[in-house]
Amino acid sequence: MRDYRSLYEKWLSDPYFDEETKAELRSIADDDNEIKERFYMDLEFGTAGLRGIIGAGTNRMNKYVIRRATQGLANYIIKQGGQQKGVVIAYDSRHKSDEFSDEAARTLAANGIKAYRFESLRPTPELSFAVRELHCIAGINITASHNPSNYNGYKVYWEDGAQFTPPHDKGVTEEVLAIEDFSLAKTMPKEEAEAKGLYVTIGSEIDDKYIAHVEDAIVNKDVIKEIQDELRIVYTPLHGTGHVPVRRVLSDLGFTHVYEVPEQAEPDGDFPTVAYPNPESEKAFELGLALARKVDAELVLATDPDADRLGVYVKDSKSGEYIALTGNMSGALLCEYVLSQKKRLGEIPEDGQVVKSIVTTNLLDAVAKSYGCELVEVLTGFKWIGRVILSNEQSGKGSYMFGMEESYGCLIGTYARDKDAVSAVSSLCEAAAYYKKQGKTLWDVMLDMYEKYGYYREYTKSLELSGIEGLAKIAKIIDTFRRSEPEIFGSFKVEKIRDYSEDFIKDLATGETTPTGLPKSNVLYYELSDDAWVCVRPSGTEPKLKFYCGVKGKDLEDAIRLVNELDADLSSKIDKALLD
Secondary structure: OOOHHHHHHHHHHOOOOOHHHHHHHHOOOOOHHHHHHHHOOOOOOEOOEEEEEEOOOOOOEOHHHHHHHHHHHHHHHHHOOOOOOOEEEEEOOOOOHHHHHHHHHHHHHHOOOOEEEEOOOOOHHHHHHHHHHOOOOEEEEEOOOOOOOOEEEEEEEEOOOOEOOOOHHHHHHHHHHOOOOHHHOOOOOHHHHHHOOOEEEEOHHHHHHHHHHHHHOOOOHHHHHHHOOOOOEEEEOOOOOOHHHHHHHHHHHOOOOEEEOHHHOOOOOOOOOOOOOOOOOHHHHHHHHHHHHHHOOOEEEEEOOOOOOEEEEEEOOOOOOEEEEOHHHHHHHHHHHHHHHHHHOOOOOOOEEEEEEOOOOOHHHHHHHHOOOEEEEEOOOHHHHHHHHHHHHHHOOOEEEEEEEOOOEEEOOOOOOOOOHHHHHHHHHHHHHHHHHOOOOHHHHHHHHHHHHOEEEEEEEEEEOOHHHHHHHHHHHHHHHHHHOOOEEOOEEEEEEEEOOOOEEEEOOOOOEEOOOOOOOOOEEEEEHHHOEEEEEEOOOOOEEEEEEEEEEOOHHHHHHHHHHHHHHHHHHHHHHHHO
């Protein structure tokens, strides 16, 4: 471990750091553990760039860490010869997002790189779109997505509009780490940067083009107009960026009965009505469900703070209850709808592809197969789905039809290269109108899919293990699973083990090994009998170890029973790993 005390003292004594930062650090002078947590390491790039707790220190999100990261990005861009192309910057409703985005723009400008900064908060997918629309070399988004309110983050996008992947992620990271003295990060006054044409504010001109692409994906506009007075929708942006674009799109498309949760409509970095602004969380829907019962809505929708992920509740017309759709369920339902409409219009090419992450439901495999599409698996992180789109463009082979992750994110179309909750909202509402005309709710359609493809069920378990000790426990648990090579999970036999860190797939029956075909990543995946599976991986965005599992049951009750068995066995194995 590095000398965190010396770094702490340097930040206190160095005139580069402002008085506000020093006052914050002086307030923890008697808390050695807090000093250690803030300085024992540099905040690292994970699945989605930098993400951490706001505060002073090298392992925190602050303007100095932002400047250093941006200087490293600028150095890499210059070495790539892309400084003439510029960089787009967006930000969300979190604390310090406005300030951090301005710091990034001024550091880029000080390096002679034009910064296109949005005038106010914008959703993540619009940033992805803007990178390509403005022909920029890169993009920066200041957001911590669905993390708690004390977090913020820094996502880096490359010129294809996707979050950066090899070799650019490694190249930028190396440039950032090479900056050991924070004061070497350049900056300049905003007024000077604007006068030199290096700091440009953007807004409605990009909004209009982005929204047009989202609306172009809608194929049944006549049905929406026909059903518009019969469909009631409740929506909440959870105090984030979705408020303006989602309401605009739904209004443009003709949905007349849209009820926005008033307490959660305005952007607020405190997220006062939710402890955790995550559309995966049941508590995030409490106000939305209360409003839905009041207005008798069929759909309850929630987007996370940067509007790239969508949570969904649908009403069961038989019981009158609202049922939560997991990200796997809503994504598969959207894929079914999108492909069914493309098939109706004769728009599924022979090389059509459906792309999913390795921890996403096998139901998507069945849907893709039903419509004659190739199923492409990638690592977790939507950037890998974006990379498939880029590969298709470069090779001229493969036609992207739909892509999704289990974590409530999908992309319809290729105008952006990140998951888009604004688009998901509009397409799901279109689907609700389309099926309502046939006398079906979205829950009816989900049950039809289970009858057609099988009763797939998934479960995700997360262990929050923060700090130095947490990192050590995460490493220990994964290492124990790796060394022990479990042969059984619940009532399922392990047939194959995929180790993405060591890049092999091992057939336990024959002992034969083959490459995974994907980039190296600290992930273990177990292919089980009867189309079941288990996966273990550390989160790339939070201090968590995540366990995923999936089964295929005879009916919903059987699928739930099998998932519970897997969960119980997983818990036992985790406890044993911690004791070893």
